Amino acid sequence: MGDLTEPLVQWYDANARELPWRLPDASPWSVLVSEFMLQQTPVARVLPVHEQWLRRWPSPAALAVEATGEAVRAWGRLGYPRRALRLHATAVAIVDRHDGEVPSTYAELIELPGVGDYTAAAIAAFAFGKRHVVLDTNVRRVLARLLGGEELPAPSVTRAERERAAAVLPAEEPLAATWSVALMELGALVCTARAAHCDLCPLAQQCRWRALGHPPHDGPPRRAQAWAGTDRQCRGRLMAVLREHDGDVPRHRLDAAWADPDQRERCLAALVADGLATPTSPATYALP
Numbered sequence: 001m002g003d004l005t006e007p008l009v010q011w012y013d014a015n016a017r018e019l020p021w022r023l024p025d026a027s028p029w030s031v032l033v034s035e036f037m038l039q040q041t042p043v044a045r046v047l048p049v050h051e052q053w054l055r056r057w058p059s060p061a062a063l064a065v066e067a068t069g070e071a072v073r074a075w076g077r078l079g080y081p082r083r084a085l086r087l088h089a090t091a092v093a094i095v096d097r098h099d100g101e102v103p104s105t106y107a108e109l110i111e112l113p114g115v116g117d118y119t120a121a122a123i124a125a126f127a128f129g130k131r132h133v134v135l136d137t138n139v140r141r142v143l144a145r146l147l148g149g150e151e152l153p154a155p156s157v158t159r160a161e162r163e164r165a166a167a168v169l170p171a172e173e174p175l176a177a178t179w180s181v182a183l184m185e186l187g188a189l190v191c192t193a194r195a196a197h198c199d200l201c202p203l204a205q206q207c208r209w210r211a212l213g214h215p216p217h218d219g220p221p222r223r224a225q226a227w228a229g230t231d232r233q234c235r236g237r238l239m240a241v242l243r244e245h246d247g248d249v250p251r252h253r254l255d256a257a258w259a260d261p262d263q264r265e266r267c268l269a270a271l272v273a274d275g276l277a278t279p280t281s282p283a284t285y286a287l288p
Contacts, residue, residue: 026127027102031102035119049074064092072287076243087114104128105130106132129173139187143183145196146209151216186203
């Protein structure tokens with residue numbers, strides 16, 4: 001396979017979206033916040049919340065002194081609000097363990113609350129220019145097509161997949177970080193899950209999947225997550241009521257948010273167990 005790095009980086013330089021966490025003056029904290037918010041959430045929904053978050057809490061120390069409930073309230077409708085709790089816990093840990101500065105190494109980052117392999121590698125690469133394999137959904141799909149000749153990657157990261165990604169990662173640190181974000185952007189804009197726009201792809205001539213005639217995915221079908229009527233929707237309705245009120249929320253307001261009493265009770269109990277809601281009396285609840 002011919003050189004992949006130069007055409008991809010040139011394409012990225014010409015086509016990359018201008019996102020606040022990618023700007024030259026973006027702080028490591030901005031990058032870290034973006035990585036938490038972008039988990040399972042589209043960029044368009046993240047942008048306004050990220051801007052508001054950084055304006056209110058421009059550093060880990062600024063967030064760490066706030067009550068966790070304020071982080072949950074500011075999270076708004078991004079979904080999966082436990083990420084807000086983890087981000088708050090991470091801010092506290094950065095203050096306690098690293099004098100308020102986001103650590104720069106993978107080993108230190110992965111020890112932070114809520115930071116797994118992908119997030120630690122992404123922050124090290126995108127905030128500090130380190131050389132790490134960064135495998136998000138978009139990158140995995142692009143590499144599966146480009147190198148493996150498959151429409152979609154395996155449901156979870158395999159050792160072979162990681163080794164294949166490492167083999168094409170440029171050796172130079174800053175270039176490796178650019179390669180990773182460029183792959184991510186290519187998957188978001190061109191080589192998408194819904195359609196592969198090969199006419200726009202800088203790597204089309206080297207792509208095995210294209211050379212094979214775009215064979216369709218032959219593994220288990222990828223089903224979209226249901227939403228209507230699910231516990232996730234119920235929890236979201238209850239969280240919306242809690243966010244909209246300062247202080248204690250009367251139980252009857254929560255009852256009005258969801259008709260099914262059994263499902264409502266189950267979801268409210270789950271929110272309490274997850275630390276996202278707190279009973280403040282037998283008849284009231286509040287954010288933590």
